[in-house]
């Protein structure tokens with residue numbers, strides 16, 4: 001099939017003087033001495049073979065880099081904010097990093113096409129971060145750091161994907177490897193008689209014995225994996241990845257670009273947190289780099305072959321930046337699987353609600369974090385009003401508000417909210433301090449506005465107003481600054497990691513703020529069993545903390561508030577609404593990602609609502625789909 005495909009391309013582009021054709025994963029790259037060919041023929045071919053084909057200049061016809069760079073700099077206005085130009089001669093590409101990519105791309109890509117004609121190098125435009133970030137710089141160029149290896153890897157991958165399947169797909173099954181009847185270590189193996197695809201690869205950070213998915217079962221073999229698809233960057237969905245790559249896994253990883261960046265940030269943090277806690281992480285930073293080098297990024301809605309006879313599309317899941325619902329089309333119309341990952345089905349300040357319309361879906365695999373009978377959350381607006389009330393009361397009595405939040409998701413939602421509150425005078429203008437990994441995660445949000453909610457996108461892209469860069473926010477540099485903030489007499493709002501008071505700056509602030517009744521501690525996210533956050537929620541009022549190696553007792557005088565309704569997950573009603581709205585109606589529903597009781601309660605609600613075959617399997621169970 002590969003040979004047939006390539007000869008078709010050669011025939012269609014007969015006047016292009018093709019020098020070589022390589023795969024870049026699912027894409028086909030044609031290197032040619034004449035790139036000024038009739039594109040309509042190519043477009044027809046692409047439509048017919050349903051593949052993405054790109055023409056690039058053969059290195060022999062490329063102008064020198066200095067000349068191309070001069071043309072690029074002259075062509076675009078200062079406002080485009082070009083920050084970096086990086087040439088990749090091995091693949092005839094040039095990467096241009098700019099503050100306003102739209103000014104370089106032009107309407108429907110017109111300027112970009114013009115540029116390619118002029119410089120012959122194939123330009124790729126990345127949005128420059130307006131907040132300096134070590135993660136973005138490290139991750140973005142990591143895949144290009146050993147480019148010869150990457151070229152080989154992607155070509156081999158493309159040939160695998162496009163090789164003719166030996167036989168028709170005759171059976172499909174789902175193996176529950178982790179995250180079933182529990183939250184943490186999500187991992188789902190989709191197997192057919194021809195292929196093996198792993199959906200998510202999480203770790204349970206709260207458990208020592210049951211941290212990893214069941215990788216030691218006979219149906220799971222690292223060397224047989226065709227692809228790994230990651231729904232989103234939270235560690236319970238990707239935290240085991242480096243562990244697989246430590247053990248010579250060579251499968252490509254598919255996810256969105258923001259997921260790749262956020263994932264790197266959280267994986268590195270995982271190692272650092274373990275190290276600080278005197279434990280050793282099960283993988284190294286080098287294992288993380290190896291993992292990231294295997295990533296192939298996709299946009300929402302982009303259809304891609306990931307194995308002979310399996311096509312993948314990611315859709316918005318509304319949970320965190322870049323979170324995806326995974327759609328698998330198996331065997332030319334044989335069966336379609338939708339796996340929701342974590343899901344939010346209502347509009348938030350940060351993201352649009354999850355997509356619920358698909359071309360086809362026979363099996364739905366859905367999360368059930370809040371699937372229990374009691375799991376009904378107040379509407380977002382109520383929660384926002386409540387937060388404003390608590391903040392105002394605290395400020396009025398000259399106190400400080402401490403909001404523990406995880407770096408990714410809630411923190412940015414709060415930033416957008418507080419920027420709006422202060423601008424509209426709903427909340428008094430006091431400094432808002434951001435501490436911990438939040439700043440790095442926010443930087444990643446600023447470079448992917450196309451993944452944010454529609455109103456936020458239009459504000460950032462069209463009105464040039466970016467709430468993440470708001471003058472109300474201040475970044476906290478370190479422990480000394482932290483102490484200064486805590487000891488100052490002025491009221492303020494502090495958003496700090498970790499979200500469940502399991503360590504990090506939020507615990508440091510708590511230690512300093514706890515004894516003053518004017519201050520408020522506000523929980524806006526889920527506090528897991530066993531964490532300090534949960535203990536305080538449950539009434540703990542004397543804290544035992546360590547200071548200079550000695551244990552000390554601290555009496556909690558500060559007020560404690562729990563505000564429900566800010567969750568990044570759909571609540572029970574919203575989950576049920578999702579299942580009833582999903583088009584087309586699935587025949588089978590499989591429940592995952594919830595405590596046992598919640599999975600069962602949610603399954604029984606769906607069974608009576610949809611009259612579809614419903615399962616709430618335990619880990620290690622296998623369900624046959626075809």
Ligand code: ZN
Pocket residue numbers: 232234319342
């Ligand atoms: Zn999540």
